[in-house]
Amino acid sequence: MALGLGLMLGLLAGVLTAGAGPAAADFSGVDYTLTNQSGKDFSGQDLANTSFAGASGRQADFSSANLHGAILTQAAFPEASFAGADLSGVLMDKVDFSGADFSGANLSDVIAAGSNFSGATVTDADFSGALLDRVDQRLLCRDAEGTHPVTGADTRLSLGC
16 A cells, blocks of 8 residues: 555656646536626636526636637626636627726627626727627727737727727
8 A cells, every 4th residue: 555655646746846737627618507606716717618698797707718609698797807818709798797807808709789898998809700789889999909919909990999
């Protein structure tokens, strides 16, 4: 038994000294429908194709998360951070994003009809191909500036300002 424990400890030491950092958890495809995720930390997580339909996520942190293809319809994410997140292809109709931070986020090809973006920050965000209400588009254009760091899209141009 001691030899087995020693071997295990040796292997563990090798893994720990190999320089590999902790891997981000993969929550892709998880169903968070109608749940309360307020204040939760999802930063850097793989949440592709998940459902947050009808969920509450006040001040949740989705910074640098992969939410590609997720469903956020009829949810509430006021004051949440989506900074640097991949929201491409997300269905986000009728969502409260008031005061949310989308700095450097990729929102290309989102469907966001009926959503509330009042007070949202969109510096360096990419909205290429996004479907937004005209009122939201005009509101976002007032403070839009910068260029998305990955896609190179000009924020104002991607919004059609």
